[in-house]
Amino acid sequence: MSKIPYRFYLTEDRMPKQWYNLRADMPEQPDPMLNPATLEPLREEDLYPIFCKELAHQEMDSETAYIDIPEEIQEMYRIYRPSPLIRAYNLEKALGTPARIYYKFEGNNTSGSHKLNSAIAQAYYAKKQGLTSLTTETGAGQWGTALSEACAYFGIPLTVYMVKCSYNQKPYRKAVMQTFDANVIPSPSDTTEVGRRILADDPDTTGSLGCAISEAVEKATTTSGCRYVLGSVLNQVLLHQSIIGLEAKTAMEMLGEYPDIVIGCAGGGSNLGGLIAPFMRDKLVDKKDIRFIAVEPASCPSLTRGKYAYDFCDTGRVTPMARMYTLGCGFIPSANHAGGLRYHGMSPILSKLYHDGYMEAVAYEQTKVFEAAKLFARVETILPAPESSHAIKCAVDEALKCKETGEEKTILFGLTGTGYFDMTAYSAFNEGKMTDYIPTDEDLQRAFDMLPKV
Amino acid sequence: MSKIPYRFYLTEDRMPKQWYNLRADMPEQPDPMLNPATLEPLREEDLYPIFCKELAHQEMDSETAYIDIPEEIQEMYRIYRPSPLIRAYNLEKALGTPARIYYKFEGNNTSGSHKLNSAIAQAYYAKKQGLTSLTTETGAGQWGTALSEACAYFGIPLTVYMVKCSYNQKPYRKAVMQTFDANVIPSPSDTTEVGRRILADDPDTTGSLGCAISEAVEKATTTSGCRYVLGSVLNQVLLHQSIIGLEAKTAMEMLGEYPDIVIGCAGGGSNLGGLIAPFMRDKLVDKKDIRFIAVEPASCPSLTRGKYAYDFCDTGRVTPMARMYTLGCGFIPSANHAGGLRYHGMSPILSKLYHDGYMEAVAYEQTKVFEAAKLFARVETILPAPESSHAIKCAVDEALKCKETGEEKTILFGLTGTGYFDMTAYSAFNEGKMTDYIPTDEDLQRAFDMLPKV
Numbered sequence: 041m042s043k044i045p046y047r048f049y050l051t052e053d054r055m056p057k058q059w060y061n062l063r064a065d066m067p068e069q070p071d072p073m074l075n076p077a078t079l080e081p082l083r084e085e086d087l088y089p090i091f092c093k094e095l096a097h098q099e100m101d102s103e104t105a106y107i108d109i110p111e112e113i114q115e116m117y118r119i120y121r122p123s124p125l126i127r128a129y130n131l132e133k134a135l136g137t138p139a140r141i142y143y144k145f146e147g148n149n150t151s152g153s154h155k156l157n158s159a160i161a162q163a164y165y166a167k168k169q170g171l172t173s174l175t176t177e178t179g180a181g182q183w184g185t186a187l188s189e190a191c192a193y194f195g196i197p198l199t200v201y202m203v204k205c206s207y208n209q210k211p212y213r214k215a216v217m218q219t220f221d222a223n224v225i226p227s228p229s230d231t232t233e234v235g236r237r238i239l240a241d242d243p244d245t246t247g248s249l250g251c252a253i254s255e256a257v258e259k260a261t262t263t264s265g266c267r268y269v270l271g272s273v274l275n276q277v278l279l280h281q282s283i284i285g286l287e288a289k290t291a292m293e294m295l296g297e298y299p300d301i302v303i304g305c306a307g308g309g310s311n312l313g314g315l316i317a318p319f320m321r322d323k324l325v326d327k328k329d330i331r332f333i334a335v336e337p338a339s340c341p342s343l344t345r346g347k348y349a350y351d352f353c354d355t356g357r358v359t360p361m362a363r364m365y366t367l368g369c370g371f372i373p374s375a376n377h378a379g380g381l382r383y384h385g386m387s388p389i390l391s392k393l394y395h396d397g398y399m400e401a402v403a404y405e406q407t408k409v410f411e412a413a414k415l416f417a418r419v420e421t422i423l424p425a426p427e428s429s430h431a432i433k434c435a436v437d438e439a440l441k442c443k444e445t446g447e448e449k450t451i452l453f454g455l456t457g458t459g460y461f462d463m464t465a466y467s468a469f470n471e472g473k474m475t476d477y478i479p480t481d482e483d484l485q486r487a488f489d490m491l492p493k494v
Numbered sequence: 495m496s497k498i499p500y501r502f503y504l505t506e507d508r509m510p511k512q513w514y515n516l517r518a519d520m521p522e523q524p525d526p527m528l529n530p531a532t533l534e535p536l537r538e539e540d541l542y543p544i545f546c547k548e549l550a551h552q553e554m555d556s557e558t559a560y561i562d563i564p565e566e567i568q569e570m571y572r573i574y575r576p577s578p579l580i581r582a583y584n585l586e587k588a589l590g591t592p593a594r595i596y597y598k599f600e601g602n603n604t605s606g607s608h609k610l611n612s613a614i615a616q617a618y619y620a621k622k623q624g625l626t627s628l629t630t631e632t633g634a635g636q637w638g639t640a641l642s643e644a645c646a647y648f649g650i651p652l653t654v655y656m657v658k659c660s661y662n663q664k665p666y667r668k669a670v671m672q673t674f675d676a677n678v679i680p681s682p683s684d685t686t687e688v689g690r691r692i693l694a695d696d697p698d699t700t701g702s703l704g705c706a707i708s709e710a711v712e713k714a715t716t717t718s719g720c721r722y723v724l725g726s727v728l729n730q731v732l733l734h735q736s737i738i739g740l741e742a743k744t745a746m747e748m749l750g751e752y753p754d755i756v757i758g759c760a761g762g763g764s765n766l767g768g769l770i771a772p773f774m775r776d777k778l779v780d781k782k783d784i785r786f787i788a789v790e791p792a793s794c795p796s797l798t799r800g801k802y803a804y805d806f807c808d809t810g811r812v813t814p815m816a817r818m819y820t821l822g823c824g825f826i827p828s829a830n831h832a833g834g835l836r837y838h839g840m841s842p843i844l845s846k847l848y849h850d851g852y853m854e855a856v857a858y859e860q861t862k863v864f865e866a867a868k869l870f871a872r873v874e875t876i877l878p879a880p881e882s883s884h885a886i887k888c889a890v891d892e893a894l895k896c897k898e899t900g901e902e903k904t905i906l907f908g909l910t911g912t913g914y915f916d917m918t919a920y921s922a923f924n925e926g927k928m929t930d931y932i933p934t935d936e937d938l939q940r941a942f943d944m945l946p947k948v
Contacts (some may be wrong), residue, residue, distance in 0.1 A: 045506040116875070120876075150871065156855070212917035418674065419647070420649065422603075463666035470673060
């Protein structure tokens with residue numbers, strides 16, 4: 041038995057008291073977001089009607105490297121954090137690899153994923169500003185669940201626009217949100233102008249994430265004391281999620297370890313951006329030799345096959361434009377069981393790092409991902425979320441390369457959440473009914489043709 | 495901020511290396527199990543056709559106080575244990591109580607409950623004896639899930655007879671078991687004599703736990719190299735579950751705390767028996783002044799309204815008889831959302847302790863339990879299983895008594911698991927559709943009349 045434990049938890053006094061803002065140490069900044077009407081760079085004040093002031097400030101702040109975590113947020117973090125850093129002894133053994141594999145497990149909270157880390161911050165700042173309600177949208181449901189938890193805790197009412205087909209197909213997710221007193225509305229709905237318009241056109245529509253975003257934004261901007269919140273892509277979200285990487289780095293250092301490779305799944309980038317932040321600082325500032333790998337589904341390959349271009353952040357084309365790797369906001373991802381990885385674009389921070397050569401990216405087909413997920417579940421006894429399983433697959437591949445070369449590399453990956461609410465996907469895989477889909481070049485070109493001309 | 499953290503995890507070197515066998519310190523032993531054919535006390539050998547030898551030995555061993563946990567079992571424990579001891583600061587604040595409330599949370603593993611602690615031991619000993627397969631039954635699914643995980647880890651094939659209505663109504667539970675390679679069969683089935691007989695009588699039956707037990711036992715006793723395993727009630731299960739109490743006691747001592755009251759939900763007794771074991775030793779041997787409270791649903795009140803009598807452990811009347819608090823093996827519990835608390839009897843060890851006045855018991859109606867569950871979820875951010883919520887309700891009541899009297903008591907309760915797979919129940923509660931049921935004295939008398947005459 042090695043001296044390194046299976047599970048390592050930081051004690052409370054070692055938990056981070058500041059978030060880390062990677063932008064402060066980037067050699068070049070991501071391009072500014074643009075006002076879609078004027079094509080002028082956005083100013084902080086432009087965001088006030090949508091986001092609460094402190095979050096608007098965090099969104100635009102590219103200079104402050106370390107930002108104090110308010111005591112009230114630290115208190116809620118302490119209820120479910122630190123998350124464990126786990127040494128994957130059994131996975132290593134099953135693979136016969138000389139690599140040392142670690143994973144940071146973010147699924148040990150009721151929301152079941154890392155999304156809670158930012159939900160808490162966003163609910164807290166809204167409450168502090170005296171706002172009286174929040175809105176958001178949710179597709180697969182992780183974000184809506186996390187935000188419901190945070191809003192119940194801080195006592196701020198929440199309306200969640202849930203894509204109608206998910207609302208009907210995932211009654212359990214809905215029930216969790218309702219248990220945390222969220223007002224869950226199937227989208228499109230008759231509570232907004234845009235919803236009523238869409239319903240008038242097509243009363244039987246099952247909705248879309250783009251439509252749900254549009255409804256949530258309309259509700260926020262037309263309701264006094266209400267703001268909109270978002271669970272990924274944004275700079276502020278990556279800032280809050282840096283708690284993942286900061287805890288992981290402290291824990292590894294206490295164990296006398298340091299990663300050669302850091303791996304994370306990437307949808308909008310919330311988990312990957314948070315996990316890599318302090319390690320990327322080491323690469324950028326201290327010139328440490330460390331690889332970063334973003335893992336995405338082959339069905340929605342924004343980094344590996346997308347364009348680095350200005351695009352809308354939503355399919356409804358109502359948000360500001362960001363320069364990022366994108367498949368085009370008109371890209372319709374095919375059915376993919378990793379619902380959290382179906383976003384057409386990628387966080388501007390991560391896009392910039394990738395574009396400048398500081399990060400790699402790979403894409404996997406979902407049947408390969410589920411093979412890795414099942415192996416992982418059997419030997420590590422955690423049932424991983426389909427999203428997280430993309431990172432597992434990549435870690436397995438890197439560990440097998442080490443087996444070939446005999447290198448004892450240290451691999452760290454992010455296990456963002458659990459798969460309890462994804463059993464339909466596991467069933468499809470168990471029964472051999474899961475299929476793969478890779479968009480053709482023509483599919484992608486059609487979406488690229490619809491990119492805004494900036 | 496107190497120096498006591500929200501979550502306290504033992505380091506690996508402080509984790510228990512032995513289970514604690516409470517029987518060794520009981521002033522009087524539970525009455526022996528009887529062979530139903532001869533009414534003679536069972537011998538260890540009588541159990542060999544059903545249980546593997548080491549487990550049969552543990553079942554009968556009332557003398558060895560501390561039993562070494564094999565290294566292989568400790569290794570699997572280390573993957574998901576220690577479970578956290580959590581200080582419920584927020585619940586205390588919400589109640590305005592001077593009491594200090596702690597809970598031992600066993601839901602941080604993929605099976606979602608404490609059941610895994612014994613599943614691992616039972617799978618390990620079976621594998622070690624060279625057995626080639628195991629069978630069990632599952633109703634609500636927690637036990638089947640835990641055992642599937644353990645069997646996948648140790649590489650021993652498992653057949654789970656799942657009550658047909660659960661099999662159809664809980665496809666996600668089934669899918670988790672299948673992901674861990676269990677062979678899940680809806681019961682009654684045509685794979686056993688008893689199943690075929692029941693199906694011939696009533697092809698449309700939705701099954702029962704009693705029938706599933708009978709099928710699993712038949713399969714085990716008629717298949718070479720196969721044995722049957724059970725997740726509660728048995729002495730061996732309470733022994734394995736003592737890990738919960740041992741960890742909790744060590745953690746509390748390290749924090750300079752000791753409970754005045756220990757509370758646990760009680761179905762068959764696996765969680766409660768494990769949680770209280772080392773504390774009960776302190777009461778029995780060191781005469782410590784400490785209260786123990788078993789909490790059961792008002793719909794299935796074996797301790798508070800049952801008889802202390804010899805009864806069958808299964809509704810099919812094929813198992814040995816045990817002297818325990820029982821509602822009668824013919825008692826049909828009404829629909830109750832805490833599926834794990836619907837057993838007609840209670841662990842013989844706990845029954846004896848209750849009978850001899852070392853433990854108290856209370857029963858709650860389920861709507862009251864869900865009220866407490868929702869409060870807990872909101873402030874502690876863990877969505878509790880309906881079973882566990884019975885303990886929450888009792889802890890809340892005891893803490894409110896402290897508020898009245900001003901006493902600063904220390905309360906410890908067991909939070910056995912999470913409620914992810916119980917959202918139907920939460921939905922019913924959220925929508926005001928949950929009803930309560932309390933059996934009448936006549937209902938109970940009818941079941942008592944069917945008790946075996948011993």
